Amino acid sequence: MTVTLAHGGGGRALRALLESHVGPAVGMDALRHDAAVLDGRIAMTTDAFVVHPLTFPGGDIGRLAVCGTVNDLAMAGAVPYALSLALILEEGLPLEVLDRILASAAEAAREAGVRIVTGDTKVVERGRGDGVYVTTTGIGHVPEGVDVGPHRIRPGDAVLVSGDVGRHGAAVLSVREGLGFDDAVGSDVAPVAAAVAALLAEVDVHCLRDPTRGGVAAVLDELATGHDIAIDEAAVPVHDGVRAATELFGLDPLHLACEGRFVAFVMKEEVNRAVDVLRTFGEAAEIGRVQSGPGRVWIRDSFGGERLLVRPWGDPLPRIC
Amino acid sequence: MTVTLAHGGGGRALRALLESHVGPAVGMDALRHDAAVLDGRIAMTTDAFVVHPLTFPGGDIGRLAVCGTVNDLAMAGAVPYALSLALILEEGLPLEVLDRILASAAEAAREAGVRIVTGDTKVVERGRGDGVYVTTTGIGHVPEGVDVGPHRIRPGDAVLVSGDVGRHGAAVLSVREGLGFDDAVGSDVAPVAAAVAALLAEVDVHCLRDPTRGGVAAVLDELATGHDIAIDEAAVPVHDGVRAATELFGLDPLHLACEGRFVAFVMKEEVNRAVDVLRTFGEAAEIGRVQSGPGRVWIRDSFGGERLLVRPWGDPLPRIC
Numbered sequence: 001m002t003v004t005l006a007h008g009g010g011g012r013a014l015r016a017l018l019e020s021h022v023g024p025a026v027g028m029d030a031l032r033h034d035a036a037v038l039d040g041r042i043a044m045t046t047d048a049f050v051v052h053p054l055t056f057p058g059g060d061i062g063r064l065a066v067c068g069t070v071n072d073l074a075m076a077g078a079v080p081y082a083l084s085l086a087l088i089l090e091e092g093l094p095l096e097v098l099d100r101i102l103a104s105a106a107e108a109a110r111e112a113g114v115r116i117v118t119g120d121t122k123v124v125e126r127g128r129g130d131g132v133y134v135t136t137t138g139i140g141h142v143p144e145g146v147d148v149g150p151h152r153i154r155p156g157d158a159v160l161v162s163g164d165v166g167r168h169g170a171a172v173l174s175v176r177e178g179l180g181f182d183d184a185v186g187s188d189v190a191p192v193a194a195a196v197a198a199l200l201a202e203v204d205v206h207c208l209r210d211p212t213r214g215g216v217a218a219v220l221d222e223l224a225t226g227h228d229i230a231i232d233e234a235a236v237p238v239h240d241g242v243r244a245a246t247e248l249f250g251l252d253p254l255h256l257a258c259e260g261r262f263v264a265f266v267m268k269e270e271v272n273r274a275v276d277v278l279r280t281f282g283e284a285a286e287i288g289r290v291q292s293g294p295g296r297v298w299i300r301d302s303f304g305g306e307r308l309l310v311r312p313w314g315d316p317l318p319r320i321c
Numbered sequence: 322m323t324v325t326l327a328h329g330g331g332g333r334a335l336r337a338l339l340e341s342h343v344g345p346a347v348g349m350d351a352l353r354h355d356a357a358v359l360d361g362r363i364a365m366t367t368d369a370f371v372v373h374p375l376t377f378p379g380g381d382i383g384r385l386a387v388c389g390t391v392n393d394l395a396m397a398g399a400v401p402y403a404l405s406l407a408l409i410l411e412e413g414l415p416l417e418v419l420d421r422i423l424a425s426a427a428e429a430a431r432e433a434g435v436r437i438v439t440g441d442t443k444v445v446e447r448g449r450g451d452g453v454y455v456t457t458t459g460i461g462h463v464p465e466g467v468d469v470g471p472h473r474i475r476p477g478d479a480v481l482v483s484g485d486v487g488r489h490g491a492a493v494l495s496v497r498e499g500l501g502f503d504d505a506v507g508s509d510v511a512p513v514a515a516a517v518a519a520l521l522a523e524v525d526v527h528c529l530r531d532p533t534r535g536g537v538a539a540v541l542d543e544l545a546t547g548h549d550i551a552i553d554e555a556a557v558p559v560h561d562g563v564r565a566a567t568e569l570f571g572l573d574p575l576h577l578a579c580e581g582r583f584v585a586f587v588m589k590e591e592v593n594r595a596v597d598v599l600r601t602f603g604e605a606a607e608i609g610r611v612q613s614g615p616g617r618v619w620i621r622d623s624f625g626g627e628r629l630l631v632r633p634w635g636d637p638l639p640r641i642c
């Protein structure tokens with residue numbers, strides 16, 4: 001058995017790899033997709049970024065790395081405190097490309113109000129890398145009284161998205177396929193901390209997740225454990241350009257990565273307030289509800305039909321982040 | 322201008338890259354080789370590991386990654402608290418190799434008394450990686466009253482090494498060149514926290530550094546700022562197998578990486594006590610003294626001659642860690 005590209009996607013292959021190999025070796029806790037919260041309310045998260053190409057409409061690997069990591073902290077309700085930045089450079093990389101990526105990373109860190117405090121730089125021979133791989137690790141602090149996580153999800157909870165979905169996936173797809181979507185769809189890559197802070201201040205949030213690899217579908221699949229989730233497909237906000245791209249390639253926007261959005265679970269009594277808060281940041285919407293059931297995700301289409309969400313084995317778009 | 326292999330070595334090219342590119346972009350503080358110490362006495366450090374081959378006499382990339390990171394924390398006087406582990410896997414990697422590396426990482430974490438709390442796994446296409454790259458990040462806590470760093474080095478300080486030098490470099494060299502050193506020299510890769518804790522408990526340590534990329538020479542070159550350092554070459558402990566390897570390849574043991582040793586600066590009045598403490602862990606020795614001067618490193622050979630240490634542009638052994 002060998003590692004395949006599917007193992008790096010947001011599908012079942014990755015979960016199988018984590019549950020059968022990484023988890024047993026280093027401890028199942030280390031499987032967490034987002035941040036681990038340690039004693040003393042310190043949150044810690046790490047992400048390796050191998051996105052191809054290095055630059056895409058709306059961002060580059062530097063901006064992506066910083067946003068991805070501070071957003072993982074935000075998903076634990078943590079306020080980011082410090083970041084580390086480790087680079088694996090391929091021999092032959094133009095220094096101007098490196099400079100641009102580092103400038104993007106620094107700018108994203110300023111936007112997110114976090115410092116890059118330590119780093120490391122390694123170089124591999126031509127043909128042993130792909131320009132630049134970036135690994136960012138973040139630590140943050142979870143304020144007293146904040147408790148968000150899958151353990152708080154209950155039947156009846158409303159499921160929200162903080163903005164339109166699938167932009168990052170569509171942006172990378174468009175540039176990779178050389179299509180003319182560039183002007184229409186830029187990646188949504190951005191820190192979400194401000195929207196999360198505003199939401200936490202107003203609403204008792206049960207759970208937060210950023211729909212990166214595998215998109216909103218991967219988040220729903222992961223969190224439909226011990227209960228079902230029913231999604232109203234027509235309620236999911238999708239930009240026209242993203243819809244055009246997904247129709248051309250036979251993809252589903254729910255499976256495309258976002259890098260500046262989050263999914264929030266709140267009590268249904270608070271859903272209107274939550275949507276109002278999030279609407280000041282983007283095209284937020286309630287997209288479904290948690291309901292009793294064994295752990296399925298139902299997608300209700302605009303014709304009234306219902307289907308079960310099937311999570312792919314790999315990912316339609318490898319190396320999206 | 323492009324990135325070259327020399328930029329990944331322990332020589333002047335890396336320093337130039339950091340000072341001209343990484344530093345100005347993300348802030349000079351992020352240049353620190355070892356851990357950054359933040360408010361609240363939290364230490365943070367990150368390292369990307371690209372060692373080739375993945376397995377070498379005495380260890381593998383998993384053990385190396387964990388030890389390298391906990392040792393960087395120890396060099397700041399910090400007690401390790403938690404680690405993250407990010408993997409970049411190349412398509413086609415046998416899962417049994419991954420399992421072995423993860424088991425090594427987990428074992429090294431147990432030895433060091435630290436938990437791996439979070440992780441990430443990405444996959445790149447065949448020919449875009451080299452089996453496995455590992456990035457580990459560590460956080461720790463610097464106990465009240467501990468203050469070690471270059472700012473405390475003073476003329477008159479004694480320079481110690483905690484054990485014989487160059488083993489990691491020689492071990493990687495031997496397997497890479499297919500030479501028969503395997504039995505004679507294994508890498509020294511190991512956590513040094515216990516030796517550091519014992520030393521800190523007994524002696525007022527001024528500065529600690531682990532001589533990884535670029536070896537003891539790189540540490541001395543970096544720390545000879547505002548004063549000179551004079552080294553007695555004959556006092557540097559070197560295993561016979563390491564000496565044989567260096568003579569064959571025309572290398573200097575002072576330039577070969579260690580992964581389970583450290584250099585300590587202590588007041589000369591405390592040198593005997595420090596050596597006594599460290600001797601319970603390995604072949605520790607006083608190897609030189611700090612003296613007034615503009616920032617040079619003098620090497621006194623066994624014939625009484627003196628030469629200036631010249632730090633190479635790149636590294637005799639790329640991808641050593």
